[in-house]
Amino acid sequence: xxxxxxxxxxxxxxxxxxxxxxxxxxxxxxxxxxxxxxxxxxxxxxxxxxxxxxxxxxxxxxxxxxxxxxxxxxxxxxxxxxxxxxxxxxxxxxxxxxxxxxxxxxxxxxxxxxxxxxxxxxxxxxxxxxxxxxxxxxxxxxxxxxxxxxxxxxxxxxxxxxxxxxxxxxxxxxxxxxxxxxxxxxxxxxxxxxxxxxxxxxxxxxxxxxxxxxxxxxxxxxxxxxxxxxxxxxxxxxxxxxxxxxxxxxxxxxxxxxxxxxxxxxxxxxxxxxxxxxxxxxxxxxxxxxxxxxxxxxxxxxxxxxxxxxxxxxxxxxxxxxxxxxxxxxxxxxxxxxxxxxxxxxxxxxxxx
Numbered sequence: 001x002x003x004x005x006x007x008x009x010x011x012x013x014x015x016x017x018x019x020x021x022x023x024x025x026x027x028x029x030x031x032x033x034x035x036x037x038x039x040x041x042x043x044x045x046x047x048x049x050x051x052x053x054x055x056x057x058x059x060x061x062x063x064x065x066x067x068x069x070x071x072x073x074x075x076x077x078x079x080x081x082x083x084x085x086x087x088x089x090x091x092x093x094x095x096x097x098x099x100x101x102x103x104x105x106x107x108x109x110x111x112x113x114x115x116x117x118x119x120x121x122x123x124x125x126x127x128x129x130x131x132x133x134x135x136x137x138x139x140x141x142x143x144x145x146x147x148x149x150x151x152x153x154x155x156x157x158x159x160x161x162x163x164x165x166x167x168x169x170x171x172x173x174x175x176x177x178x179x180x181x182x183x184x185x186x187x188x189x190x191x192x193x194x195x196x197x198x199x200x201x202x203x204x205x206x207x208x209x210x211x212x213x214x215x216x217x218x219x220x221x222x223x224x225x226x227x228x229x230x231x232x233x234x235x236x237x238x239x240x241x242x243x244x245x246x247x248x249x250x251x252x253x254x255x256x257x258x259x260x261x262x263x264x265x266x267x268x269x270x271x272x273x274x275x276x277x278x279x280x281x282x283x284x285x286x287x288x289x290x291x292x293x294x295x296x297x298x299x300x301x302x303x304x305x306x307x308x309x310x311x312x313x314x315x316x317x318x319x320x321x322x323x324x325x326x327x328x329x330x331x332x333x334x335x336x337x338x339x340x341x342x343x344x345x346x347x348x349x350x351x352x353x
Contacts, residue, residue, distance in 0.1 A: 028041055
């Protein structure tokens with residue numbers, strides 16, 4: 001989730017953030033524990049069913065127990081295919097998760113440099129500061145345009161569905177960034193011509209899903225229950241585009257600053273930082289957007305989210321923000337059960353409970 005795509009772009013390659021596959025998990029089921037999250041099991045399944053054949057290499061920089069297991073499983077499979085070793089390379093650079101340590105900045109710099117060296121070897125180029133600065137400018141411009149769409153939605157000036165919003169962000173994760181930016185420039189003026197939604201709808205903030213996108217069907221179901229999603233802190237949402245890379249100074253140091261500031265701008269439960277409180281961020285976001293409540297989408301077996309959630313709930317309750325937690329899974333999502341719970345939550349807000 002914190003991969004510096006700018007480094008890949010500056011090396012002349014196309015960075016593609018791996019998405020969760022909507023297909024059922026088959027061969028990968030035997031390689032990871034069933035209690036690992038659906039995203040990591042899906043990633044392994046895509047690897048062993050040859051869906052990553054289009055890529056020249058795989059990089060991972062974030063870590064949790066499940067993701068480390070996924071990388072190990074992919075490495076294990078490649079060892080069984082020696083002929084693939086030269087074509088499919090899997091790199092792991094674990095970035096520090098404790099943001100308050102005096103050594104954090106230096107550790108992130110070392111990891112960034114390690115990724116840079118691996119990319120240079122892989123792509124056969126020398127990654128220059130000039131090329132990286134140019135890539136940073138391009139990605140910043142793209143993020144700023146996406147944030148403009150978010151601001152319009154939050155202000156109620158456009159009607160855009162959560163599926164459409166997710167598509168805009170996810171497409172920026174996989175497309176050539178220059179092409180995506182040009183398409184956004186044409187799209188934003190058209191969005192401003194749309195009308196806002198019904199004032200009778202209950203406004204909700206969507207929270208959670210740190211590594212992958214929630215199923216669009218769930219978000220549409222929520223809006224079918226008489227609500228409208230006005231803001232989010234999803235990874236495939238505002239969290240991903242919240243923070244620009246500084247354009248002044250050394251571009252390699254700027255990427256390290258970006259890593260540190262992301263957790264300040266939109267706190268993440270996979271990071272530890274004493275001066276940052278996710279609940280406070282959520283409460284402020286709710287006030288800013290005028291949301292009437294928060295719906296948390298928690299991926300099943302997401303250990304960091306499960307561990308942090310009690311504190312998040314206490315913070316929301318302390319500020320009297322209505323809140324509903326929905327657990328999601330890769331397969332077998334109980335949509336009708338979710339519908340009943342969301343309908344009850346919306347009705348509760350309408351009655352002022």
